[in-house]
Amino acid sequence: MAAVLSGGDTGAMEYVSRAPAAPLDRFIDDIYCLTGRPSHRLMRVPPMPSAHLFLHLGGPVRLWDSDLSMAPAVLTDGWFMGMWTRPFFFEYPESVRLVGVHFKPWGMSPFTSMSAAELRDRWAPVDAPWQRSVNRIRERAGDAAPAAATLRMVEEELCSLLAEAPARGxxxxxxxxxxxxxxxxxxxxxxxxxxxxxxxxxxxxxxxxxxxxxxxxxxxxxxxxxxxxxxxxxxxxxxxxxxxxxxxxxxxxxxxxxxxxxxYTPTEYLALRRRFPTEPQGPQDFGPIPDE
Structure with missing residues (x-):
């Protein structure tokens, strides 16, 4: 699926997604590629029923927790993000080239040694096996590989790193x-x-x-x-x-x-959505909204 996401005259991003085949479909809802220049760089993300893997092929992304006691992070390669129970914020670079994996809430554990409990309300740079995968994808994708080809590469890496036996429970x-x-x-x-x-x-x-x-x-x-x-x-x-x-x-x-x-209160949220309308087709988790 491809959609162009825009929020005014200052920028637009293309969103291309791919639903993985078995056996990955037990753990992953979709893999997507987001490219372009964002109209709104600062985004607020409410809790959604998914965990994530992000592979950033462009500039660094800045993230911070709504709990201001937590230090912000600047991430440049790849990172895992567990289930969130409160909002967090991220800031796009001026030019975006991002690959994301929408895991089902239980779907991340077969692909990383980091525990789901460790990643709740947190992000963490990818572990060593995935760092090698990020490097391979960067080398193969280069600067201009089509989104569909990049998504096929990511699906191949996911298959290669899928644990053979499911963990207990x-x-x-x-x-x-x-x-x-x-x-x-x-x-x-x-x-x-x-x-x-x-x-x-x-x-x-x-x-x-x-x-x-x-x-x-x-x-x-x-x-x-x-x-x-x-x-x-x-x-x-x-x-x-x-x-x-x-x-x-x-x-x-x-x-x-x-x-x-x-x-936000419901009234405040609705006013913000009306100021910054979202295209009807977009990321599956729909939740990110521009922040002021």
């Missing part, structure tokens, strides 16, 4: 996580554990090991993601109706969680 997390995904977080954790034939404590421990978060936290993020992708900023928004359809039955709870995940 990964099949359980994949199965129950898929139920959360399909229900947009509506299945109670107790029901998940009962259907899987394990205790709630065991399920929670496996989720922390393979996603970095508890199943309850993941359910919250899936519910929020369902709501945020339903917002059409070009039309009147009935927040109460959207919140109820996403599974929020207490408006005060919805408002608190929205502020926790975005840093």
């Amino acid at each position: 990964l099949d359980l997390v994949q199965h129950t996580g898929a139920l959360l995904e399909a229900s947009h977080g509506a299945v109670p954790v107790g029901a998940l554990a009962h259907r899987a034939g394990v205790s709630g404590n065991h399920l929670t421990g496996m989720f922390k090991a393979h996603t970095g978060v508890t199943p309850k936290r993941m359910a919250r993020i899936y519910r929020f993601a369902r709501l945020i992708v339903s917002v059409d900023a070009l039309r009147p928004v009935d927040w109460s109706e959207l919140a109820q359809s996403a599974g929020y039955f207490d408006h005060a709870h919805f408002s608190r969680e929205f502020k926790e995940f975005t840093g």
